[in-house]
Amino acid sequence: MDQPLLGALEAGGTKMVCATGYADGTILESSEIPTLDPGATLEQVVAWFSSHDIQALGIGAFGPTAVDPASPRFGSILETPKTAWRNVDLLGALAQPLGVPCGYDTDVNAACLGEAIFGCAQGMSDVVYLTIGTGIGAGVMVNHQLVHGMMHPEAGHILLTRDPADPIGTESGCPYHASCAEGLIAGPAIKRRWGGKRASELADDPKAMALLAGYLAQALVTYILCYSPKKIIIGGGVADHTPLVALARPRVRELLNGYLVTPEIENIDTYIVNNSLDGRQGILGCLELARRALES
Amino acid sequence: MDQPLLGALEAGGTKMVCATGYADGTILESSEIPTLDPGATLEQVVAWFSSHDIQALGIGAFGPTAVDPASPRFGSILETPKTAWRNVDLLGALAQPLGVPCGYDTDVNAACLGEAIFGCAQGMSDVVYLTIGTGIGAGVMVNHQLVHGMMHPEAGHILLTRDPADPIGTESGCPYHASCAEGLIAGPAIKRRWGGKRASELADDPKAMALLAGYLAQALVTYILCYSPKKIIIGGGVADHTPLVALARPRVRELLNGYLVTPEIENIDTYIVNNSLDGRQGILGCLELARRALES
Ligand SMILES: Nc1ncnc2c1ncn2[C@@H]1O[C@H](COP(=O)(O)OP(=O)(O)O)[C@@H](O)[C@H]1O
Ligand SMILES: Nc1ncnc2c1ncn2[C@@H]1O[C@H](COP(=O)(O)OP(=O)(O)O)[C@@H](O)[C@H]1O
Ligand SMILES: [Zn+2]
Ligand SMILES: [Zn+2]
Known part of the structure; x- marks a missing residue:
């Protein structure tokens, strides 16, 4: 049986790291997109993941951001000094066009998860x-x-x-x-x-x-x-x-x-x-977030 | 149907507060025993609970104490300035003679639980x-x-x-x-x-x-x-x-x-x-620990 292809996105303040991989921690491909204007940046991110047939996406986002699924603002960037990104619905902007289940947490929680699962x-x-x-x-x-x-x-x-x-x-x-x-x-x-x-x-x-x-x-x-x-x-x-x-x-x-x-x-x-993990703890944590999104 | 009678023990450094009650937060009876020599003190605590027909006991203990059920020292007092109590197996000294399921945590975790369940x-x-x-x-x-x-x-x-x-x-x-x-x-x-x-x-x-x-x-x-x-x-x-x-x-x-x-x-x-709870957050948290011990 084929393993489902998963997407992982480290959404950082300076760059977006996009990757594909498997639930076992294998990373297949990755690509970096500079974090500039939200509209253009997220369009590029969507385009990259659209060109790969991912079954789910895990997102680790820079903060402050709403990570409580029960919150009406779940998946949005909050009061950041990066004013262009304030109130951007990061999760919505990706989940809607991609049409796959998405996991969402902070970049550092994702990195913590990466170390706890793979590291x-x-x-x-x-x-x-x-x-x-x-x-x-x-x-x-x-x-x-x-x-x-x-x-x-x-x-x-x-x-x-x-x-x-x-x-x-x-x-x-x-x-x-x-x-x-x-x-x-x-x-x-x-x-x-x-x-x-x-x-x-x-x-x-x-x-x-x-x-x-x-x-x-x-x-x-x-x-x-x-x-x-x-x-x-x-x-x-x-x-x-x-x-x-x-x-x-x-x-x-x-x-x-x-x-x-x-x-x-x-x-x-x-x-x-x-x-550990040669600096890949963040992206591997996002992969685990994707795996969990697919399972649930 | 009768509610099961539960026991709650706030094991503090200066006194042991013993109580009986129900899972809904009702306290029926309570009694205070000064915390002196471990042997004599725990004998009095056991005697008090033995005279009530409790189905489970919840213990909130002064620390530092081992609260991880997987630890070989689970339920013991650790390096405390109260030297007589060092390494005392508080949980064992109560669970064995009383022969009922026991929940065990720190006094402050119990109080937190009391506020989160009843307060x-x-x-x-x-x-x-x-x-x-x-x-x-x-x-x-x-x-x-x-x-x-x-x-x-x-x-x-x-x-x-x-x-x-x-x-x-x-x-x-x-x-x-x-x-x-x-x-x-x-x-x-x-x-x-x-x-x-x-x-x-x-x-x-x-x-x-x-x-x-x-x-x-x-x-x-x-x-x-x-x-x-x-x-x-x-x-x-x-x-x-x-x-x-x-x-x-x-x-x-x-x-x-x-x-x-x-x-x-x-x-x-x-x-x-x-x-809240007029200072009863600790003992009510212990009651909840007892309820959980009975359920599991
Ligand atoms: N040799 C280095 N290469 C890159 N960054 C470095 C180096 N030495 C120190 N730093 C510091 O690390 C910071 C970048 O940290 P990093 O964790 O890579 O990214 P960020 O925190 O921006 O996500 C910069 O502020 C820089 O001062
Ligand atoms: N009016 C008061 N009655 C009792 N304790 C008081 C009072 N005012 C201050 N305290 C302080 O509270 C401490 C007792 O705190 P308490 O929470 O009742 O018990 P413990 O921390 O010993 O479990 C004492 O150190 C005492 O200084
Ligand atoms: Zn600061
Ligand atoms: Zn100190």
Whole structure:
């Protein structure tokens, strides 16, 4: 029997990654379309998937977006700084012309799902996926289910305590919060502090790395205490191109100060890890969303 | 047909609250036993429930405790400062002599369940219950399921940013963390700062209340961003006897700074609330745990 062909779409703020594949995690073809004007961009996405005979589509979308199927706005982009995309019915714009069942979640929840189904958190019930790139986003699985709630987690914006040695100034990389994790750790914060440099160019700067690792450790401690995850997986450009994950681990232990005694914390090197799957966790999670849409 | 009689046990660090009732939330009888030596205390608890013909028992236990039914230590108390209770198999010590099906979770998860089944969060899928008393504990429901994961949430110990006006000194009320929520807001922190006073004696002190409300708001913002709950319910002696919940609401909005645009945040007075059920959320949650144990 032939496996049904599935479609996977990582709808990001800078690019749309379209792919086809099978439920077992095989990716057959993929294509990137820049995220520009919503109308033209989505037309190209529809055209690409239309030229492949997909039976279902899984979408991981940039946020904030409505991910509760019971919401009247399910599948729409919400209050984003990308004003052209505000209130765009992303799911509707794809599901209607394509005429196949669609799964829909945030890009980071999809990546979390990808790691939990195909990657280093395979079979685990409680997983945090963190991306540190242009922004910080968290995808979270609790009891094998992705977290939505009121909207979806926005754990990249949790408030941290400023390091007095931080040269960033009174503002941060986040327009809303002077001291949130995204505002202090993500790409724009790095550019702001270190003359426009990218994280990869600072990978060998011990002072810069120590500052960022301290902030990342603060955020990780909060995620550990709040979600009690069985694994934390970190992806995104900033984490991928620096030793930040390794540097944050001992700082996490320092901050916990012996408070949590679990086998996971004892084996912190396998508890807090860089992403697996060669960066394909997001698109593979979308494939799994497609599989679930087809099944239900 | 007769309703089956259910048992509910709130196993707290200072007292054991035993009750009988029905699945519909009726409490028939209750009794308090001080939490002293484990052997003697549990013997009294067993004797009380043995004298009532219960068909199942629901237990909400002080933590840290093993709440994952798959764990070999399920139902045991873990690394607690109450050293006599360390490694006590609380569930076994009750389930064996009583010979009825038992449900087991943390006291705060039980209270969260009580609010979600019988109280002000009835029917909601994603709920945070916070108690601010001798310590701070959080019970959390996500997608209608209580959160366990690696252990269970310990969200009372998230790190906050110190207010420069705080007279508490370098240490806090938490022996592990100089700046965690429990260490800065709970009973011992209040005693430490204000000459042994209890929170209720400071309810009319605007400076004290503002300091505590600022810290509580920091913690609430983190819970909102991490869990994306549909409601946050706050109980415990410190919250019950002060205007802290009301004072924290505007501070939460200030800290979010317009970042989350949802109907819930717009209606913050019904989003962040004092507990309902006249303080019976914990014991009613235990009753629901008993009902579930009987059903499964
Ligand atoms: N060598 C690198 N290549 C690409 N991005 C990098 C590199 N080093 C650091 N970064 C940072 O990663 C961010 C991009 O993150 P990424 O996760 O790839 O995308 P996004 O977050 O935009 O979806 C940029 O802000 C950039 O500063
Ligand atoms: N009027 C009051 N009555 C009882 N406790 C109070 C009062 N005001 C403040 N508290 C504080 O509440 C704490 C007890 O909280 P509670 O939630 O009742 O119990 P616990 O946290 O020990 O389970 C004490 O630390 C006490 O300081
Ligand atoms: Zn922010
Ligand atoms: Zn603490």
